[in-house]
Amino acid sequence: MAGTGARRIRRRTPGHTRPMARRTEAPTRLEPHDRPGPWLRGLGLCAVVLVGAWLGLLIVGSVRVPVGPMDTTMTLRPSLTGGTKINVSPLGALELDSHTAPVRLDVNVDQLDPVRAQALVDHPERLSGLQDEVADDVGTGTLDLAVRSGVAVVTGATALGLAVYRRPRRALAAGGLALALLAASGGTAYATWNPKSVLEPRFSGLLTSAPSLVGDARSIVTEFDVYQKELARLVTNVTKLYDATSTLPVYAPDPSTIRVLHVSDIHLNPASWKIIASLVEQYDVNVVVDTGDTMDHGTAAENAFLDPVEDLAAPYVWVRGNHDSRGTQRYLEGLRNAYVLDDGRARTVAGLRFAGIGDPQFTPDRSAKPGADATQELAGARLASALRDQRAAGTPVDVALVHEPSAARGTDGEVPLVLSGHLHRQDTEVLRLGTRLRVEGSTGGSGLRAIEGEHPDPIEASILYFDRDTRRLQAWDAIRLGGLGLTTAEVSRHLPEENSPGATPSPSTRP
Incomplete structure (x- = not known):
């Protein structure tokens, strides 16, 4: 009996030590009341998506587009009010209330291409179709910009999500949310598109006197x-x-x-x-x-x-x-x-x-009246x-x-x-x-x-x-x-x- 009891003690000793090991590991885990709530996790994910999308647009979201005889650069930028801004360096810029969405379209007129401009001078008959050509160029550039911006937004949000969470599923969730956000922004811009905004532009820089130059817009x-x-x-x-x-x-x-x-x-x-x-x-x-x-x-x-x-x-x-x-x-x-x-x-x-x-x-x-x-x-x-x-x-x-x-x-x-x-x-x-x-x-x-x-x-x-x-x-x-x-x-x-x-x-x- 004594021997049997001793054997029992030896058999229990290993089983007795395992619970003690579990008790020493338990404090390393977060208890349910210590974990961040779903709202806080959602806000964190939204912040990652917004910052990643913004970085993606800054790095990739622009495209060079020839519009008629001009070379332009089109870029999408985050914005609270939307609209379109056309920069004509060094004369200034004009802004159009073209749409209401969290993205703004920036168009920089970089330079006049001398070859294409000379072609118009040498063949003035081409001017009759210039308006349609410009419309086609702008349409092609806008489509290219939309595709490139979508790739940039999804890539930026996914990469930042992977860097922050170190979990592929979370990173893919950030990328999907970014794509949904871009689609919603595009839908809002389309729904609020105002083609008459070109009739009421706001001028800045030297172009502030443009209404007196061109008369009634x-x-x-x-x-x-x-x-x-x-x-x-x-x-x-x-x-x-x-x-x-x-x-x-x-x-x-x-x-x-x-x-x-x-x-x-x-x-x-x-x-x-x-x-x-x-x-x-x-x-x-x-x-x-x-x-x-x-x-x-x-x-x-x-x-x-x-x-x-x-x-x-x-x-x-x-x-x-x-x-x-x-x-x-x-x-x-x-x-x-x-x-x-x-x-x-x-x-x-x-x-x-x-x-x-x-x-x-x-x-x-206009600031100074002529002297006597x-x-x-x-x-x-x-x-x-x-x-x-x-x-x-x-x-x-x-x-x-x-x-x-x-x-x-x-x-x-x-x-x-x-x-x-x-x-x-x-x-x-x-x-x-x-x-x-x-x-x-x-x-x-x-x-x-x-x-x-x-x-x-x-x-x-x-x-x-x-x-x-x-x-x-x-x-x-x-x-x-x-x-x-x-x-x-x-x-x-x-x-x-x-x-x-x-x-x-x-x-x-x-x-």
Whole structure:
């Protein structure tokens, strides 16, 4: 019995020690009341999904898309309000309330592709399908961006879930939740899509003045079809101009005639340079005169617009308009082939002596009101004084240049001819003391303002013919091209009344 009891004790001893081992391991496990609740676990999973999706979009969620002649980058970004933001560096950005969703579409206009842009210039017939091409490009880019963003969101959430939980099932759950979140965001964006948002954009940067540049945004959108069709027809207009002028009696481009091309109020219309270059070649122009408002806002970002001046086959004489800044003037002074007139200074160019004064006001600068000395009348008086000084010095001026016609009236009797612009319509008048005032229309067709109204503004310029010996105006051809959407061309010959027998001559420039 004793032996049996001893054996029992030995058999129980191993069984007795196992429960003790379990009791020592038990404290390493979390009791139910120590584990995080389901709400806390759910919030943690949502945080992992959101952070992972955001990181995935930052790293992968963008696509480069050629849209027409432009290279763009499209990106999806997390947002509380949604919408679309279009960045046009360095001019600024515009924002559209295109949709309401937790994602925003960013479109960066990177650059204009010179090859595709030149192809449009060389083959203007392609412009008729440009709108459809742009729509197809945007559609393709948006689909590509959606697929890439979906992959980026799911991958980012899954990878972060695996790093945090170290459990494949939790990581896959994070990826699935991210995909569901993206699908819900896409559905919300589709349901709240507002195609009319393009009619009410918000501008920032230099584009804050864009409404004054393009006029009513509603007109721009509704008339875009007319505008883009006209781009293809501008070359046709110039061709029609050639046909029209070939049937007219013209002053032969011989050494006895000085031919001046008068342009004004281009207002940043790039098509104007092609038309000016064509007229210079067609009429064998000796000098181009620009009476201002070549720009629209006078900003440094616009300065490169002036570079074609260097490529014209004639010198370029210019005075500042009320839309041209002092910075615009300084930039133009640095260009080869340009002659800038201001403060009554005089220059002899192509056999004619010109003097001019810049406009005393700068319209885009709404923050500062013009001073008491910045009036058109005082500007005209200063120019008249400079003209008298030139005549007293034995170097009389043949042609005076101002931008606004009201400043030209102060020069009456001091110069035979004064040229101006500003009114966006051609006009001519002989002032009381005999000075002829010639007002040029808009060679830029009033810029993008041309599509504000029902009838687009025409593109206007003039060829002035001077006798080389007397340096007096003999005649001028008023050139009028149809405005946006029109393909008409008209050239009319005019003779000054003072050149007719018995007429009273205008003031002589000879001492």
